[in-house]
Structure formats: C-alpha cells, structure tokens
Amino acid sequence: MSENNKTALGFCLTSSFWMVVATxxxxxxxxxLVAPDLMGSISWLTFGRLRxxxxxxxxxxxxxxxxxxxxxxxxxxxxxxxxxxxxxxxxTIVLWNIFLVFATVTLGLGQTQGREYAEMIWPxxxxxxxxxxxxxxxxxxxxxxxxxxxxYVSIWYVCAGIVLTAVTYALxxxxxxxxxxxxxxxxxxxxxxxxGHNVFxxxxxxxxxxxxxxxxxxxxxxPLYSHTLSLLGFWSLLVVYTHIGTHHxxxxxxPTWLKVISIVDSMGMVIPVMIFxxxxxxxxxxxxxEIHGDIGTKFIFxxxxxxxxxxxxxxxxxxxxxxxxxxxxxxVVGHAHIGVLGFAxxxxxxxxxxxxxxxxxxxxxxxxLADLQYWLILIGVIGFTVVLTIAGxxxxxxxxxxxxxxxxxxxxxxxxxxxxxLGVMIFFGAxxxxxxxxxxxxxxxxxxx
Amino acid sequence: MTPRxxxxxxxxxxxxxxxxxxxxxxxxxxxxxxxxxxxxxxxxLAGKQIYIANxxxxxxxxxxxxxxxxxxxxxxxxxxxxxxxHPILLGSARTGPDLSQEGxxxxxxxxxxxxxxxxxxxxxxxxxxxxxxxxxxIKKLTAYVQSLGMIMADKRIARQxxxxxxxxxxxxxxxxxxxxxxxxxxxxxxxxxxxxxPTTPGALARGHKIYxxxxxxxxxxxxxxxxxxxxxxxxxxxxxxxxxxxGISGGILYYQIMNGITGTAMPYFKxxxxxxxxxxxxxxxxxxxxxxxxxxxxxxxxxxxxx
Numbered sequence: 075m076s077e078n079n080k081t082a083l084g085f086c087l088t089s090s091f092w093m094v095v096a097t098x099x100x101x102x103x104x105x106x107l108v109a110p111d112l113m114g115s116i117s118w119l120t121f122g123r124l125r126x127x128x129x130x131x132x133x134x135x136x137x138x139x140x141x142x143x144x145x146x147x148x149x150x151x152x153x154x155x156x157x158x159x160x161x162x163x164x165x166t167i168v169l170w171n172i173f174l175v176f177a178t179v180t181l182g183l184g185q186t187q188g189r190e191y192a193e194m195i196w197p198x199x200x201x202x203x204x205x206x207x208x209x210x211x212x213x214x215x216x217x218x219x220x221x222x223x224x225x226y227v228s229i230w231y232v233c234a235g236i237v238l239t240a241v242t243y244a245l246x247x248x249x250x251x252x253x254x255x256x257x258x259x260x261x262x263x264x265x266x267x268x269x270g271h272n273v274f275x276x277x278x279x280x281x282x283x284x285x286x287x288x289x290x291x292x293x294x295x296x297p298l299y300s301h302t303l304s305l306l307g308f309w310s311l312l313v314v315y316t317h318i319g320t321h322h323x324x325x326x327x328x329p330t331w332l333k334v335i336s337i338v339d340s341m342g343m344v345i346p347v348m349i350f351x352x353x354x355x356x357x358x359x360x361x362x363x364e365i366h367g368d369i370g371t372k373f374i375f376x377x378x379x380x381x382x383x384x385x386x387x388x389x390x391x392x393x394x395x396x397x398x399x400x401x402x403x404x405x406v407v408g409h410a411h412i413g414v415l416g417f418a419x420x421x422x423x424x425x426x427x428x429x430x431x432x433x434x435x436x437x438x439x440x441x442x443l444a445d446l447q448y449w450l451i452l453i454g455v456i457g458f459t460v461v462l463t464i465a466g467x468x469x470x471x472x473x474x475x476x477x478x479x480x481x482x483x484x485x486x487x488x489x490x491x492x493x494x495x496l497g498v499m500i501f502f503g504a505x506x507x508x509x510x511x512x513x514x515x516x517x518x519x520x521x522x523x
Numbered sequence: 524m525t526p527r528x529x530x531x532x533x534x535x536x537x538x539x540x541x542x543x544x545x546x547x548x549x550x551x552x553x554x555x556x557x558x559x560x561x562x563x564x565x566x567x568l569a570g571k572q573i574y575i576a577n578x579x580x581x582x583x584x585x586x587x588x589x590x591x592x593x594x595x596x597x598x599x600x601x602x603x604x605x606x607x608x609h610p611i612l613l614g615s616a617r618t619g620p621d622l623s624q625e626g627x628x629x630x631x632x633x634x635x636x637x638x639x640x641x642x643x644x645x646x647x648x649x650x651x652x653x654x655x656x657x658x659x660x661i662k663k664l665t666a667y668v669q670s671l672g673m674i675m676a677d678k679r680i681a682r683q684x685x686x687x688x689x690x691x692x693x694x695x696x697x698x699x700x701x702x703x704x705x706x707x708x709x710x711x712x713x714x715x716x717x718x719x720x721p722t723t724p725g726a727l728a729r730g731h732k733i734y735x736x737x738x739x740x741x742x743x744x745x746x747x748x749x750x751x752x753x754x755x756x757x758x759x760x761x762x763x764x765x766x767x768x769x770g771i772s773g774g775i776l777y778y779q780i781m782n783g784i785t786g787t788a789m790p791y792f793k794x795x796x797x798x799x800x801x802x803x804x805x806x807x808x809x810x811x812x813x814x815x816x817x818x819x820x821x822x823x824x825x826x827x828x829x830x
Contacts, residue, residue: 107618107649111642115654122578122651184576189610217526225524233526234533241537245545256610260602261549263611268545276537305524312533316540325588326613327602332548398590402617469617476592478795479620484647484736 078156079433081163081212083515085143086426088167090511092135092174093419093504099128101501104494108487118182126193127181132414133191133273134202135174140422141281142209145232147429148288149213152229154222158215166208173201187247187255189262191270196252203249206240227304228284234312235280242272260328268319274413275315282381282421283307283350286374289428290354293371294364299356307349314342321392325401340392347385354378369444370428373420376452380416384409399474404486405466408459415500416455423451423507430514439513443506450503457496465489557603559674563667570667573660575612577653584614584621585671593794595624598675619650624672627679630687633788634665636755643740643752644788686786694758698765705761706770709778718773719826720802721819722810730807733800738808741788746812756788763812773817776805 103124105112113119150157157163177198180186186193194202214233217225246269248255256262291298298304317339320332358365358375365375387409391400400406427444431437438444465486472482563571574580587600600623605611614621629637636643638661641650653661669680693704706714720726734742741760743750748762780801783791792801809816 106651110649110651111640115640115652117577117655120577120651120653120655122581125578125581186576186578187610188575188578188580188612190580190615214526214530225526225529229526230524230529233529237530238533238537241534245541254609257549258607258609259554259605259611260552261545262609263605263613264548264552265545266610268541309532309536312536313540316537317544320544322615323613325590326586327600329548329552332544335544401588402584402615404616406615473593473617474590478593479617480645480647481795483618483649490649 078150078160079147080160081157081167082143082146082429083433084164084167085139085146085170086430086511087515088171088174089136089140089143089422089426090504090508092131092139094501094508095178096128096131096136097497097501097504099124099131101494101497103128104490104497107490108494117184123182123184123186126186127178129191130177130181130194131174132419133278134177137278137414137418137422138281139170140426141278141285141418144285144288144422144425144429145213145228145281147433148228148284149216149232152222152226152288153216153220155216155219158212158219162208162212166205166212169201169208170205173198173205176201189247189256189266191273192247192255192266194247196247196249196255199243199247199249199255203240203244206236206243210236210240226287227298227301227308228288230308231280231284231287234308235277235284238272238312239277242269242276245269246272260326263323263326264320264328264332267322268316271319271322272316274418275311275318278414278418279311279315282377282418283311285421285425286350286354286378289371289374289424290365290378291357293368293428294358294361296357296361299353303349303353307346307353310342310349311346314339314346318343318392324392324394324397337392337394340389343385343389347381351378351382368428369438369441369448370424370426373424373427373448375424376448377417377420377424380412380420380455384413384417387412399470400466401470403466403469403473404462404489405470408462408466411455411462412459415451416459419455420451423447426511430511434515439510439517443510447503447506447510450499450506454496454500454503458493458500461489461492461496465493552602554606555603556606557601559598559672560603560606561673561677562607563670566663566666567670568667570663570665570670573656573664574667575610577656580612580614582614582616582618582650584617585623586613587621587623591621594620594628595622595672598624598672604673619648622668622671624675626669626672626676627681627683629790630683630786630788631665631669632756633752633790634668635661636752636788638664639755640751643750643755646740647736683786686784688786690784690786691758699769702766702769705779705784706775709775713774713778714770714772716772716774716777717817717821718777718802718806718809718819719821719823720799720806720828722806722816726803726818727807727810729800730803730805733796733804734807737792737795738804746808752788758787760788763808766813767815771809771813771815773802773805773809773821776808777801780805 102119103121106121146157146163177194180195180198181193185195187195213236217229246265248257257265318336320328320336321340324333365371390396391409468485469482587595587598589599633644638653640652640654641648670676693701739750741750741752741756742748746763748760750760753759781791781793783789806816806818
C-alpha cells in the first residue's frame, strides 16, 4: 500500500464498511413496515430507532467518507503537492469510525434529540464538528502548500463544502444548547430544515460535484467544457441552495415571505443544477466508450443523470399545489433515495472505484462484481423511486379525498413489500462492494475481470 | 480564484442567508400562546421524552393543514400551539395518523393495549409493538399522547372520564342492565330503524372483511369480546351474544359503530367507514354473532339493489 494515500484508502474502507451497516439498518426498517412483529418487541430494533441509524450512517458513514476518499486522492494531484498530513488524515479516519460507532450505539439506545437529520446527541455533535475541522485543516493546508497556482473547481467545492458544513452543522444542531439541541417552537422548525436541507446542499452536493468535475474530464481525456460555467455554477449553488430549507414547511404556520423565498429559490435551483450538468455533459459528449470503460466513471455519470432527476423533481415538489399531494408520504422518501443513493451515493461509489486502482496501481479485484453492484444499486434505487412514488400518490390523493391514514395503509402494503425486496438488492450491492474493495486493496491475486 | 476568496466568500454568503432565513424569523415569529395552549405536566413531559427516544415523530406528524380531513382536522395548526415544544415535533411523514389532536380521542386503557401491540386494537396497523417500554413508561407515553391538543384535549379527556364511570357502572350491573343502558343512549328514531340492506352472501363477505380489519382485535374472531386487546380494556369489549332478544336493531348497531361509545375503548368509525360498510359490518355481527338480524325488513319502496 502506498504511504501517500492512506487517508484516501482509509475513507474508502470506512465508506464501504458503513454502507453495509447503513443499508442493513434501512433494510430492517423497511421489513418492519411489512411485518411489524417479525423481530418482536426489541427496543433497538424498533422502527423509530432504526430509521435515524439508517439515515445518519448513510449520510456520515457511507456517502460523506466515500466522497472524501476521492477528495483526499485528487487534492494532492490537482495541487501538485503532498497531502498536508497523512498522519492527521489517519487520525481523522480512526476518530471518524469511533464517532460512527458512538452514533450507532447512542441512537440504538434511544439517545436522540428527535430532530430529523440532527438526532445525534451533543457529544456526538461535537465529534462531528471536530472531525470536519480536522478535514478542513488537512485540505486547506494542502491548498496552502500547493505548487499549482490555479485552483480547479473541485477544490473550491470541497473547501467550501467542508467549512460551510462545519458551521451549519453546529448551528443546525443548536450546539450551544447541549441538553435539547433545539430551539423552541416554529423557529426550531425553520432552523432545522435550513440545516437539514443544507446537509444535501452544502455537503453532499458540493463534494459530489467535486468528484464529477475531477473524474469525468480525466476519464474522457478532454479539458473541462467551460471554466466560466463552473465559476457561475459554484457561486449560484451557494447562494440559491441555502435559501430553500423552508420549502419543507409550506403547510406549517411560518411567515409567508419565508415560504415565498424558499419556493422562488427552489425554482432557481434549476440554474446551478443545469450549469453543472451542461458543463459535465458537454465535456463527456461523444465519450461514452470512455465512460463505459471505467466502472468508477460509469457510476459517476449515472450520478449526474440522477442529479438531474432529483433536482427537477425537487424544484417541482416545492410548488404548493404539488405539495398538497406529495407532502407527508412516501413520495418524499422516494425523492430522498434518488438524491442520496442515486446521486450522491453513486458519486461516492464512483469516486472510490476510480481512486482505488489509481492508488494501488493495479486493476480492481473484479470489474464483474463492480458491474454487478452497479446494476443491483441502479435497479434498486430506480425501483425504489418508482414504487415509493406510486405509494406516495396513492396516499396523497387518498388523504386529499378524505380517506383516513388507516384505510390507505392496506393499499400501500404491496409497495412496501416491493420496497423491502429492492432493499435486499441494495444491501447485497453494498456487501459485494465491500468485498470487492477489500480484495482490491489488500489481496493482489485472484481477480475476475 | 484564491483559497481565501473561496472560503471567506462562501462564509459571507452563508452569513447573509442565515441572517435572512433563520435569524429574521427567529426574532419576528410571535411566541404568544394560542387559545388552546397550556403547559404540560411533569408526567406528560416524561412521556414526551419517550416519544422522542423511540422515534414516534418519524411516522406521526403534529401538523394539521388546511387541506386535512383526517384525525384532528377540526383545528388548523397555529404557531402559538408550539411555543413550548423544545424541539418542535412537526414530523415529516404520516405512516400513522397526525396526532395534533389525539388527546382524548381514546380512553387510557385503549392506549395501553395499543402501545403493547397496536394490532390488538387496530389489526392492519404497521406500528411497532412497544411492549419493551414496560407498563410504567407506557403510562407516561399515554399521558403525553393524551395531552396532544392541549386545552381541546382536556375537554375530550373530561368527557372520556365521565362516560367511563357510567359505562363501567352499567357493565358491572350485569348484561341485562348493560344492554338496556347501551340502547337507551341511542336516539329513539335510530333504535327503530331496521338495516335497510338485505342479508346477502356478498354483503356478509364484505362485512366479514370489515370486521377483520376494524373490530376483531377487541371483539374477537367469534364476537365474544375476547379479542387480544381484551385483557387491557375495562369495561371489556362487548360480547355480542348478550344482545340477543334484548331489542337490538340494525339502527342501534349502525349508530354505535358510527359514533362509538365514549369512555370505553369503542372508537367512532364515521371517518373510516362509509355508510354501506357500516350497515354491512353491522349485519355481519347481527347474523353471525347475535343470530338476530332485521336486514331488509324496513319496508319502503323496493330498492333497486334488492334481488
């Protein structure tokens, strides 16, 4: 193993391992929706505890470390220097894994602050903030030591993403109120969704775009289509994305002007999204053979397509008339999965599959297994979205028609069954991925190409 | 761009946005209580912690919208309802019903049975069983859930208590008195109405399905009141067989199913079952469990659906 890339490989292993745990938690939760008595009455296996474990591990265990793995690989290369400190990087990874164990155990024990995406208790919050600062120091110091004067767009996205997440995480988790981690009443909801949406807007999205901006031109062996567009895309993303959290609260008594801002900016999200996609897709124009040839690039290219769908869908969902039907039901769950697994998760997997062969200097252990994982996850996440969208439409229209939640429950049962089956595919995809990554990094022989 | 521009520029943008979309509402949203607001008791607050710890918020919203028809839709949420919620528990999904006005919808014993295993009272529910919490914690959780709706809930709770006393006394006085008491609270015109739909195999099959989905958990598969929820409920679920030869009618069954019997675990089903479904489940009970049905004997112009 190369001494120089310990941090990138460490994050890669972290991500692959926690993807298995996170998808298992999700699968168990989905199973509980089909057969609520299957696992009896066990506290830490109850749906309300599995769900935050699933979500927090996906966000902070699978996707973020996966995307950071690629970042720790391309920072030194784009800046033509060594990483500031591999030692700091390794310490970060060890602490990061301790944090994930801590988060899983505390959430399993019911130690939660009860705010969606901000559940983790204060000591865990502090660990997250410290970890983001450690990553920020390592990466910005690498930038400071650079031998390349021009900063590429991927660097901007990651630097901004990490520093802004450190700040919004502390703010959104009300870190100055250790006991509750919350404000009171309606302002708490406003702050929570400001933060909750920024987990995607200021963490997963910038880190994902950073990976795509690095890998796509590399694999296609072409220069980026337009550096002006990347500049526009970067600043418009930061300005627009941060405004839209309140679109989760359109049916709640929050000030109307704030709702208007969130709706207008949700529509405005088309600008940064399309700027990025135009830039990447024009770069990749006519290069499908190259994209198809590298499994990492393939994951990432699919991630860009998912980004298109999830963003356009998200803008549409911010329209009050649409939300009359989509709010409070499985439609939103489908949207979340196409965003976090379809877009950011695919980007993370793609980044790792791109990075690992470059670091080890030999091909992946098995392209076949990687392709299998690709299809399992692709079919899984698209199936998920279709099934949950149908279930959501049944729920939303039924409720609007005056039918009760209990009556509609029986109508969506079959979709819950299909959803759990697709969850099995995604879980096996994660297991295969972990095996493939482990073999690629640690074992030299015996690959199936 | 230099690193300084990236980092300081993005922090400046964030600061400006936080000022507008977080700080401004924080300082301008009124924290005046609404007319239904009251403080929660210590027991209710302890129950709230259990509600939070077990992730109830992931399936139950506390946020009634102008477009809602379901549970609690009598009152649209106002910001003054939430001033003491720390954190606010609006929720983002309704896998289960909204709970903004759940307090007093059911008596405490219904909640005890329901929390231990929700399928005892609601056979199609997919809520997890909370037996692991233990009796003490379920009591606290029940106290919290019964406080949802605050002053509006308190009124319903008072109503539940009053009728629990009366219905318990009637039950303890024996079947004869109990049946008479139950019938006497059905308005007289309803008592005299026969079930307008004649008994048919199709209607019985539909009634059977509705019985399984809504009634069986308490009244049991054979209508003797020995369903799985029975051990937790007092007065216990009605044994239908005691209704025979005591003046039962289709109208009485319909009225009791539609409105429920406040104070007992018998909920109202007017939101969940449309007219035909109530008649048919009533006739299913009348035919199979009471063995005394007046279905189709109401007279009037022959209906088009009759054979």
